[in-house]
Amino acid sequence: MTEKFKKKSMIGNRIREQREKLGLSRNEMADRLDVSLSALQNWEINEREPQASMIIKIAEFLGVTPNYLLTGEQNQPQEDNGIVTRPFEVLEKECTKQDEVEMLASFESIEVSAGFGSFNVGITKPDGKVPYDSNLLRNLGVKPKQCGVFWANGYSMQPTILDGDQLLVDFSKREVKNNKVYLVQNGDSVWVKRVKIEWDGVELISDNKEEYRPIRISADEAQNLQIIGQVVHIGHSLV
Structure with a gap:
């Protein structure tokens, strides 16, 4: 695994940083999201990653994009063979294919x-x-x-x-x-x-x-x- 990928996969760090910027305690955020304190703690220390639907919910709550939580890049799309994509846009598309x-x-x-x-x-x-x-x-x-x-x-x-x-x-x-x-x-x-x-x-x-x-x-x-x-x-x- 490359160092670049390791940095981009640290979703929990970005959740914690954004929560602290808003001046919220873990208890407050867990209550607002209707999740257990232990689940939020595990996300923030990168023991576990939230499900796709929960990443969307967390991003909305923290006022950032799901793409930022996933990659740390707020507005930098990635190019792949001339097609501009964002990691979370790909995830959302894959999650909504009705035949799959x-x-x-x-x-x-x-x-x-x-x-x-x-x-x-x-x-x-x-x-x-x-x-x-x-x-x-x-x-x-x-x-x-x-x-x-x-x-x-x-x-x-x-x-x-x-x-x-x-x-x-x-x-x-x-x-x-x-x-x-x-x-x-x-x-x-x-x-x-x-x-x-x-x-x-x-x-x-x-x-x-x-x-x-x-x-x-x-x-x-x-x-x-x-x-x-x-x-x-x-x-x-x-x-």
Whole structure:
């Protein structure tokens, strides 16, 4: 990787610099964007990169262009064989090709595993939409209208699911089986867990077993337990 590319990929540095120019704390910006503090922190220290739809939202909030966040270049288009393009314009074009992507409902305001936020399939309104590759959805055997996109918050499912990971949930798969991972709700708490049904109740099991014990729900309490859907795909950044 060239030094030039390394500099251009430091999206988090530019997010932090613009936030500080506006005199905003991380808490304030996270609240305004409706994202978790840990997600914003991970972006700013370049542990993870925001999704394309979130980059647009952050740029609007900070008063800069998405192209600037991606490259550090505010108004300098790049030429490629005589065609003038900007990196984010290419990204937007790729994300909106109707024959290649499906726009899925996203629920960024539902803080999965944070013990906050309620959700009802078909009732809770999405916060927006995010693009998903049509071929990927076909390979997974899921239907776009029966899916939703959520974001993990916390460390209880590591190493399978990392803090800030994108979760594709199939609402049609609500039958618990084969130690799969599900999005579940009990009262106002929404978790991503493995689910084990026992004769006297239900156990919600974390993959990070050293730090998180199973959540026991009695048979009576389990009457209010809702299986929102099965997590069928996990997306996270490798940078």
